[in-house]
Amino acid sequence: MVTLRRTKRLAAVATSLAAAGLLTACVPGTSGEAPATTSAAGPIATDPAKMGKVQLRLLDYFTGGTDLAWIDGVVSAFQKKYPDITIERTPMPWDDVMKALPLKLRSANPPDIVPANNGWQSLGTLVQGGLVRNLDDYADAYGWRTRFPASILRQHQFSADGKQMGTGSVFGSPVARASAIEVYYNRSLLDRIGAAVPKTFADFETALAKAKSAGITPISIGNLEQVGITGPLFATMDALGQQSRISDFIYSQNAVKVADTGFPQATAALKQWADKGYFTKDFSAVPGQDAAQAFVDGKALFRFDYSGSLPLKKGQSKNFGSFLMPRADGGHPVATASSATNFSISAKSAHPDAAAAFMNFAASPEAAQLAADNTTMPLLAPVKPAGDDPLFADDVAVAAQLSADDASVPYLDWATPTLLTTIQTQMQDMLAGKVQPDAVVQAAQADYDKFQKTLGK
């Protein structure tokens, strides 16, 4: 009796599983629309005043601080200019956006404008899946190809088949808000060791040694959560490698290996600095936020960080400045930098004209000025820094320099969806002396090769 009942129950479960299987018996990922990798047919409009009443939905990750103030400023300025267009913002934390974006874009009614991250982990895959609109028509109409520095525009380009990044059609646009990996310094500590702002890579290393012998922590790093080392690594790579090689590697052009990008030199340099005690004591066990706070509290000379990420309170910035890591070969500095967000239009959006008009506005000189007014780093247009905040003046100068020299390189981890995890894990092993710097380079190359294969190369 017992066995019989159990069999029946099993049979029932099996039947319902099979039924569910049949119900969902479609291949995941094929229920969406046909890929929209070519421009939608039909004329486009570029005058927002003639688009009628439109309600746009905007997903972004600006949830607080100067970022929030900037996007709020941009949205209200745009709505004031074009009262017929209203914009409904949905801000979500970065991690949540990245997790939810594919699902949202596949839903029947996705937001019109979305902040896909650049690179293969996000935008590249969305392009392959046909979930974001090809923006070539708007790029031509608004002159984005000439207005934006090539190194910034490239970050939004993919080939029509979605297999090549950094070239071809435009699938996103930058905003007039920059984010770069900069070196922040403590003015009074720099004075105390009798050094000036480093103009050469050798100057930088000398300052590290001087700080160390003066009993000052040269570089504030907290790598407990594995993320603290990427900033220093990318900036050092930019200083020791070549801009074109780094870009080519990330965009998989000209068969550049990771060993040609300055990456091996950078890993070796970081290992050397760590061994010399140039990093926060026990940096592998220090939470990232603690390291940032320690720097703000005046406990270290330098800190590598993304623009505007220091936990500064009002009035605290007077004692700090920022610069781009000087290059070892004396050329103009190169920085891992991009627009603070990358806006794309959902392939299913019913209002691409209005969405593109807003994106164009978010990348305009007016939006850059709004960035400056809110003391957040501008991009794409020269602006005058507001107030007399010396740190912000440095940031604005850095942004202007980057634009003028067209000297930004993409983030290394855009090259494959798994590269960031690979590098972070390997760097921890290397800094702890578990593996040699060569092993990090080999692991990164293996990760890269594996992904290139999936692209059919």
Added chain:
Amino acid sequence: MATVKQLPASGASAQAAPRTNAPSNHRRRRRWLGLAYLAPALAVYGFVVLVPAIQGVWLSFYHWNGITAASWAGLANYLGFLQDPALRQAIEHTVFFIVFFSVLPITLGLASAALTARKDVKGAAVYRWVIFLPQVLTPAVTAVMWKRVYAPDGPINSVLRALGLDSLAHGWLGDYDWALPALGIAGTWAAFGLCMVLFVAGTQAIPAELYDAARVDGAGPIREFRTVTLPGLRGQLAIAVTLTVLGAIRVFDIVWLTTRGGPGTSTITPTVVMYQRAFANPDVGAASAIGVVLALVSLLIALVVVRLSEDGNR
């Protein structure tokens, strides 16, 4: 159990027994009423748990990045499970965590139950409340707290330095040898209170006569524990083992919020790998396969524990 057996399996068998028509109808109505009461909960459960679970199983047979068309993978995602060095390491860590999340708290819980249950300890309720507190806290809060505790300038190192034991001070969570046990101890701390409260409650339900009888027979405290307390706690033990072992298998929050599996991969767990595959490095099929295996292992453990505890009751 007896009532269940008497219930007709289907309408057909009810008709085949017309003499019992009236009570059967009555029972049938009761059954439908019961189902009707259950329906809202069942619908929610089906929608929130069963459907995604079946989808998860389905996805685990595909290679899918979450966006573009998936390709059939067959059992590749499951075979990858066996070959992936990160996962193998993660499984080793799970075994390690079972010691800290389950064996240790249960042992400590039993000890404290044995020590306090038969005597009145002044302020026992306060102790219990304090020791149970971790169960009430959100895992995110405890993770942040332990991060602070283990920090290079945190309380543990301060105490060591104050005692002149500077050489023992560590960056605990950044150390390849110490990070795993450090997180394990945090887990022991979190699970201990639950075990203790379960066991103390259990011992209070054991008839005092049994203890008296044992004492009359000349049993010492250890023998008393083995012959009276432990058998009397069988049910609570089953619950404690199930909850804590499953907790060890599913451990995620405290690892992700402190070390993210590092340094290197020295604290990586299956759930961390699953999260990375699902969200950071889109490989939804592989993530689903990990989820399915974890669910099956958890189910198996729960079944074994229930079976063992039931056997003892017969």
